[in-house]
Amino acid sequence: MAGSSLTAPVGLSPRESQGKPVKNKAADVMLVRAMLSANGIGPMGESKKMDSGLLKSLKTFQKNIGFKNPDQVVDPGGKTEKALKPKFEAQKREAAKVVMVEVKYRGKILQLTEKDHEKMVKEVFAKLDGYMTSLIKNHKSCIDTHQDYLDTAMLKDGVMNAVAQAIIITAGSVNMPDMKIISRSIKATGGLERAIASKDLSKLDKALPEAEAAINAFNAEIQRFLKDFTGSAQTTATVLTITSATCFAVVGALAAPVLVTGAGMSATAAAVTSGASVGVLQSASQELGKHASGMKVTVWGSVQSIVIDGTIGGLTAGIGNKIPLKFCDKMGKAMASKLGSKVAFMSSAQLEKFIANYLAGSGQEVIKGAIGESIKLVGIWMKKGKIPSEKDFDAAVESILYSALLGGMVKNLGGFQKKWAYKNKDMLTGTILPDRFSKLAKSNTIPKTLQAKLWADVMNKVSNEGLKAGHHEIYARATGKESEKQLTDMAAKALLKDKSLQKVIDREMLKAMKKHGIEAK
Incomplete structure (x- = not known):
């Protein structure tokens, strides 16, 4: 805290009362x-400078202590300073009793009371608890997945499974996960766990970013391995022409990697599912083989073959590898009728085609997820003794897909629709109309009121055409995965390039100029 005594007068300068000249030194002002x-x-x-607010406050205080004519100056050892000191000194004594804690967090040095420090630590750790727990679980899941493959290689799952895994890895030139990346993730996860246990913000500030980078790198490496392994497994299965009666050990070895990659299951869940009955595994391998080899199969046909004896979901991961286009078209039609009111700038036919193309293209993961969740429902129904129909299955997919599209693709399209309405107007009045006017008018110097009338006349004629140009671009070129901003940027570029719209603008601009007596070139 500041010193206790002034070194020179502070206040109104030049002073109107008797005394030494007012200096207003920075330390004294503070x-x-x-x-x-x-x-x-x-x-x-x-502020270290004298200002009107400080002078006003001095005047108020001097009036409070009995000054009939406040001079707004504090002299060292004077009446005003003596009146100010008691409460100031008392405050300093109280402050000296408070123990302060210095904390380095996010690159800043913070001075906090013990109470505030405890509160901050509690709040930070509480807010980050869920996220840090997920990070650590991610690391442990990757460790479990890696260990499953090591266990198989070490004959813990039987000689035939070890041989099958060796064939798949060798045939596809698959590299096992990098041990350096794994070691970094293990070390960083341990550091994060210790930081969480310590409740020390400085340790957390260092440990969390390190854990984020290391665990994400480990996850990416495991995903790379699973993708390579699964691709090689499918190729190997096709080459070996695996059936339900031949080389079943190889089929068993293929099941886990396909599940982990295709469904995003944890290694533990995959291992449990892989331990299901021989009949179910055989059926699953045949269906996955059909998809891998490009045979024409329906989604429902695969579901019927795989959901045996009430088995739920897991074994169906590979069904989504090749979603039949007819199924995407069917879902597109169903979704268009439900979501049409949310995307008013597209006709029902346009929206139907747009959704179908999205599901067959960049929306593959969305439809795979909807199918996977619906298959779980089918399994539950069968356990309860109900035999679902294809119609029941489609209805379940539609319901899940509706929620997914409503919160993703349709939300972005709806947001774009609103943003584009404003952006279209801003571009026309702010850029395009002034630019066309400068090229058409003999003189660009006109009153602002006349300019406003001119813009309004032209806007009434071309605003909708501008909107349509942007809407057509989105319908023709968007994939469905774009954000609101990306969609708006696409529409804006289309507006600037639209030559036919430019001709309409020029025609309407010349009409408006003639109406208001503005001479053209």
């Missing part, structure tokens, strides 16, 4: 502010 604040005058701010 001390006066602190004294006034301690006496309940303020808030005073932290």
Whole structure:
């Protein structure tokens, strides 16, 4: 805190009362502010310069202590300073009793009371708890997945499974996960766990970014391995022409990697599912083989073959590898009728085609997820003794897909629709109309009121055409995965390039100029 005594007069300069010249030194000004604040005058701010607010506060305080004619000056050892000091000194004594804790967090040095420090630590760790728990679980899941493959290689799952895995890895030139990446993730996860246990913000500040980078790298490496392994497994299965009666050990070895990659299952869940009955595994391998070899199969046909004896979901991961286009078209039609009111700038036919193309293209993961969740429902129904129909299955997919599209693709299209309405108007009045006017008018110097009328006349004729140009671009070129901003940017570029719209603007601009008596070139 500041010193306790002034070194020179502070206040109104030049002073109107008798005394030494007012200096208003920075340290003295700050001390006066602190004294006034301690006496309940303020808030005073932290400026080192004298200002009107400080002078007004001095006048108020001097009136409070009996000055008939406040001079707004504080002299060292004078009446005003003596009146200010008692509460200021008392405040300093109280502050000295408070133990402060210095914390380095996010690159800043913070001075906190013990109470505030405890509160901050509690709040930070509480807010980050869920995220940090997920990070650690991610690491452990990757460790479990890697260990499954190591266990198989070490004959813990039987000689035939070890041989099958070796064939798949060798045939596809598949590299096992990088041990350096795994070691970094293990070390960083341990550091994060220790930081969480310590409740030390400085340790967390260092450990969390390191854990994020290392665990994400480990996850990416495991996904790379699973993708390579699964691709090689499918190729190997096709080459070996695996059936339900031949080389079943190889089929068993293929099941887990396909599940982990295709469904995003944890290694533990995959291992449990892989331990299901021989009949179910054989059926699953045949269906996955059909998809891998490009045979024409329906989604429902695969579901019927795989959901045996009430088995739920897991074994169906590979069904989504090749979603039949007819199924995407069917879902597109169903979704268009439900979501049409949310995307008003597209006709029902346009929206139907757009959704079908999206599901067959960039939306593959969305439809795979909907199918996977629906298959779980089918399994539950069968356990309860109900035999679902294809219609029941499609209805379940539609319901899940509706929620997914409503919160993703349709939300972005709806947001774009609103943003584009504003952007279209801004581009026309702010850029395009002024530019066309400068090229058509003999003189660009016209009153602003006349300019506003001119813009309004032209906008009434071309605004909808501008909107349509952007809408057509989105319908023709968007994939469905774009954000609101990306969609709006696409529409804006199309507006600037639209030559036919430019001709309409020029025609309407010339009409408006003639109406208001503006001479053309």
